[in-house]
Amino acid sequence: MKTNPSNVLSILALAGLTFVLGSCNYDTSSSTGWNYNDPKNGGFEKVPYYEQETGPGLVLIEGGTFTMGATEEMVMEEFNNIPRRATVSSFYMDETEVTNVYWLEYLYWLKRVYGQDYPEIYDKALPDTLVWRSKLAYNEPYVDYYLRHPAYHDYPVVGVNWLQANDFCAWRSDRVNEAILIREGLFEHFPQQYNEDHFSTDAYYAGQYESGKRVDGLPDLDPDKEFRNVRMEDGILLPRYRLPTEAEWEFAAYGLVGNTFQELVTERKVYPWNGHYVRDGDNNSRYYGEFVANFVRGRGDYMGVAGSLNDNADVTAPVFSYQPNDYGLYNMAGNVSEWVLDVYRPLSHEDKDEFRPFRGNVYKTKALNSEGDIDDKLTIVTYDIEGVLTYLRDFAELTKGKLNPEESQLMENLNSFAEQADERFKEGKEDEAYTLIRDGIQQIRSSNVRIAPELISGLGQFVQDTPGDLRMRNVRPEENIDRDNYRLADNINYLDGDQESSISYESPTANENSMYDYGSTTLVSNRARVYKGGSWRDRAYYLSPGTRRFMDERKATATIGFRCAMDRVGSPVGLSQK
Numbered sequence: 001m002k003t004n005p006s007n008v009l010s011i012l013a014l015a016g017l018t019f020v021l022g023s024c025n026y027d028t029s030s031s032t033g034w035n036y037n038d039p040k041n042g043g044f045e046k047v048p049y050y051e052q053e054t055g056p057g058l059v060l061i062e063g064g065t066f067t068m069g070a071t072e073e074m075v076m077e078e079f080n081n082i083p084r085r086a087t088v089s090s091f092y093m094d095e096t097e098v099t100n101v102y103w104l105e106y107l108y109w110l111k112r113v114y115g116q117d118y119p120e121i122y123d124k125a126l127p128d129t130l131v132w133r134s135k136l137a138y139n140e141p142y143v144d145y146y147l148r149h150p151a152y153h154d155y156p157v158v159g160v161n162w163l164q165a166n167d168f169c170a171w172r173s174d175r176v177n178e179a180i181l182i183r184e185g186l187f188e189h190f191p192q193q194y195n196e197d198h199f200s201t202d203a204y205y206a207g208q209y210e211s212g213k214r215v216d217g218l219p220d221l222d223p224d225k226e227f228r229n230v231r232m233e234d235g236i237l238l239p240r241y242r243l244p245t246e247a248e249w250e251f252a253a254y255g256l257v258g259n260t261f262q263e264l265v266t267e268r269k270v271y272p273w274n275g276h277y278v279r280d281g282d283n284n285s286r287y288y289g290e291f292v293a294n295f296v297r298g299r300g301d302y303m304g305v306a307g308s309l310n311d312n313a314d315v316t317a318p319v320f321s322y323q324p325n326d327y328g329l330y331n332m333a334g335n336v337s338e339w340v341l342d343v344y345r346p347l348s349h350e351d352k353d354e355f356r357p358f359r360g361n362v363y364k365t366k367a368l369n370s371e372g373d374i375d376d377k378l379t380i381v382t383y384d385i386e387g388v389l390t391y392l393r394d395f396a397e398l399t400k401g402k403l404n405p406e407e408s409q410l411m412e413n414l415n416s417f418a419e420q421a422d423e424r425f426k427e428g429k430e431d432e433a434y435t436l437i438r439d440g441i442q443q444i445r446s447s448n449v450r451i452a453p454e455l456i457s458g459l460g461q462f463v464q465d466t467p468g469d470l471r472m473r474n475v476r477p478e479e480n481i482d483r484d485n486y487r488l489a490d491n492i493n494y495l496d497g498d499q500e501s502s503i504s505y506e507s508p509t510a511n512e513n514s515m516y517d518y519g520s521t522t523l524v525s526n527r528a529r530v531y532k533g534g535s536w537r538d539r540a541y542y543l544s545p546g547t548r549r550f551m552d553e554r555k556a557t558a559t560i561g562f563r564c565a566m567d568r569v570g571s572p573v574g575l576s577q578k
Contacts, residue, residue, distance in 0.1 A: 043221030049235045052569055055176055058092040059328045061252045062573055068250055068357070069349055070546045071270045080346040081548050087355050088251040090572035093244055094563035096319035096330045097156035097338065098168065100147055103127065106168055109175070112191075113198050114466065118381055120441060123460035125167065127159035131558040142315065142558070154318045156336045156561040162243075162529040162553035163461075165339050165562040169241040172564065177201045177237045178212075184236065188214040196379045196467035201237060202366075203470055204229060206374045244565035245358045246342040246548065249532050253333070253545035258326030271543050272325040272332040278540050280323075292322055293334030294536050295543055302536070315536050315558070333543035336561035337535045344528040344550035345496045361491040365479075367471035375471045382465040383437045385425045389418045391458055399451070407449045414440045414455070461554065492526045527553045535559035 026035035027046060036046040054060065069083035107125055114121040132142035146152050147159070160168075178199040181187040190212030193199065203209045207229060217227035218234075230236050244252070253272045259265055270276050273292055280287045291311045296302055304310030313321070316335055324330045343360040345351065352359055367375040392415055403411065417440035425433035437459075444455050465472070474489035495501050502515040518525040528550045534542035537559050541547065551560070 037221055039221050039223045043223060045221055045233070047234050051571060052235075053238065055092065055238050055241070055566055057094050057096075057564075058566055059095050060568065061091050061093050061248070061327055062257055063088045063090040063251070063568075064256070066251050066254065066256055066265075067268070068247055068546070071268065071544050072541075072546075075541055078346065080349075081546050082349050083546075084349045085354065086247055086352075086357050088247050089356055090568040091244070091248055092566040092568060093248070093252050093327075093329060094565070095324070095328055097336055097561045097563050098165075099154050099319055100157050101153040103157040103160070103168070104148065104153075106171055109171070113193055114195065117195055118467070119445075120456060120460035121381065121463055121466055123457045124463045125164060126457075127157060127164070128161075128556045129159055131159045131556055146315075154320070155316045156319055156331075158316070158336060158558050158561050159556045160339075160561065161556040162339050162551075164556075165243060169243060169564050173238070173240040174199055174201050176241070177204075180237060181230065182214075186215060186217070186230065187212050196377060198468045200377070200468050200470070201240075203377045203468060205232065206366075206377075206470060208374075208377045208470075209468075239567045239569065241564040241566055243339055243341040243562060245356070246340045246348075246530050246532065247352075247357045248565060249338065249340045250545045252327055252329055253325065253533065255326035255329070255332075272329075272545065273323070278543065287323075293534070293543055294321065294331070295334040295534050296537060296539055298539075313536065317536070332533060332545065334534050334538075335536060337531045337533045337538070337542070337549070337559055339560060339562040340530050340532055342530045343492050343526060344524060344530045344548075346524070347496055351495050359492065359494075359496075363475045363486065363489045363491070364472045365475050367473050378465055378467050378469050378471060380431065380434050380467060381438060381463055382430070382434050383421075383459075384462040384464055385418070385422050385433055385437065387462040388437055388459060389422055391462065392418055395455070395458065403451070404449075406447070407451050410444065410447055410449055410451075410455075413443060417443075497524075497526070523552075524550070525552075529553045531560050 026038050028035055034041050034044075036044060065085060065087045067083050068086045069081040071083075074081070107122065110122045110125055127147055129143050129147055132139040132146065146155070147157070178187065182189060187199075190199075193211065197209075197211050199209055199212060215227075217229050220226060220228040222228075254269050255272055256265055256269065259267050259269065259274070267274060271278065271293075275281050278291060278293060278295070280290050280292050282288060291297070294311045294313045294317045297304070297310055301310070303312075303314045311317070311334075313335075317331075319335070320330055321335070322331060325332055341360060342348070342358060345359055348357075348359050369375045392411070396411055396415070399407075399411075417436045421433040421436040424430075424436065441456065441459060444452050444459075476489070477487050480487045493501075497515045499505055499507075516522050516524045529552075530548055530550050532545065532548060534540070534544075534547075542549075551557070
């Protein structure tokens with residue numbers, strides 16, 4: 001449901017002409033009686049707004065209530081998806097999984113912008129193509145060709161971990177909004193963007209990006225100013241692309257919009273299609289009796305018999321394969337499983353809110369300078385210092401006795417840099433800490449040792465923020481003294497994993513996450529992320545949207561991909577419907 005994009009400059013030119021001709025047809029505030037958009041009284045602007053523009057690749061998912069959780073017998077007996085009624089607001093979702101060609105476009109941009117000075121940023125975004133390998137199977141063709149060969153351009157990208165998927169969503173948000181500003185005549189195509197001098201939506205809103213402007217900005221009705229940047233209040237730029245929440249993904253997969261009559265769900269679905277089976281049951285369909293998704297039919301049967309392949313795919317299939325569900329979404333069952341935004345807890349369905357349920361909130365705010373203004377955007381890379389330290393220790397342990405003197409000296413220097421960085425970070429000297437890690441990476445690049453490429457690639461996974469991003473920080477308890485709805489920034493463990501919810505709630509010496517002893521009694525941690533849906537390697541049980549599994553956010557497989565979502569603002573259905 002797309003709307004015709006407004007021509008910003010034409011509208012503002014018309015508004016200016018109206019003012020020059022002395023018209024008195026101003027929209028008047030019913031609160032104060034003052035005119036809107038009138039420079040005589042200060043120029044407060046109320047822009048004409050119709051509804052949200054649909055971003056590239058997205059379809060509108062009309063929200064509502066549904067029963068979230070299991071729709072068939074829990075054969076795995078995990079009891080982590082007990083049925084429960086919930087409500088999801090309207091939102092947008094990609095009609096297909098993110099494809100290899102989309103990811104190659106992303107990699108190309110990163111290499112062009114950061115490749116010269118920060119190759120670790122590009123390295124962090126590389127999918128792990130080695131996920132295709134199996135010790136007792138010949139999968140090398142997929143290792144070599146699946147990501148980059150044009151034959152696989154329209155296949156879903158795999159080997160991408162949860163962190164990489166989130167980085168892609170952030171990058172996509174900025175590229176789409178930059179394209180909108182170009183379309184509206186405010187920016188020009190500017191490919192000479194390098195390091196921190198690239199378009200970022202947040203940096204532009206904060207007045208910290210000027211390169212690439214075609215004009216000085218929009219005419220400002222403030223009598224003391226001549227031009228201004230686009231603001232959120234103009235409704236021109238889109239909200240961020242992001243991963244869908246578990247509830248959103250499950251709701252969209254069922255597509256119950258096609259199974260309702262006067263607020264009644266006429267048939268509860270087991271799968272994203274009607275019926276309780278995995279073949280096309282439409283007698284009038286040319287595909288009658290054929291499989292409607294890409295999955296494993298039985299032991300050793302991944303594609304069927306030659307001459308009559310049951311799903312026409314050996315591993316993944318092109319993203320527009322098979323029929324879409326009633327929302328127009330393709331492959332919400334089979335092909336690849338998909339990352340969602342939530343942190344995994346087995347009791348999530350009991351704990352989470354009924355409205356827009358989600359676990360994983362870590363509240364952040366923009367960092368301010370001493371004058372109270374938004375701090376300058378980053379000109380350096382920020383790193384997960386603790387992750388770097390752990391990685392270097394693990395690397396040293398695995399290579400113990402295998403390194404030559406030069407390599408051993410390099411490892412000793414890197415550990416020294418990391419330990420100093422950890423000290424600076426704990427002292428609140430964050431930029432100094434990040435610079436020390438950067439110095440260590442520079443030393444790796446200037447060396448000529450055998451392990452240098454491995455170290456560069458390994459440390460790249462601990463990149464957090466990149467040059468050009470605004471500085472963000474977690475909110476602090478002292479900022480929320482009079483707040484009732486939350487106090488702490490990190491709410492991942494709330495009611496499930498924190499000390500108060502564990503059997504050690506009375507013990508002051510219990511560790512912070514005493515309920516989930518990661519690595520000893522469970523694989524659940526604050527880094528465990530939910531993924532939904534079945535894949536080309538799964539049996540029919542996992543095709544049900546209610547099933548749920550989890551994996552560490554830093555890991556990837558050949559069976560997990562993702563698709564993006566976007567918030568819907570304003571009306572849940574849009575002007576073209578109700």
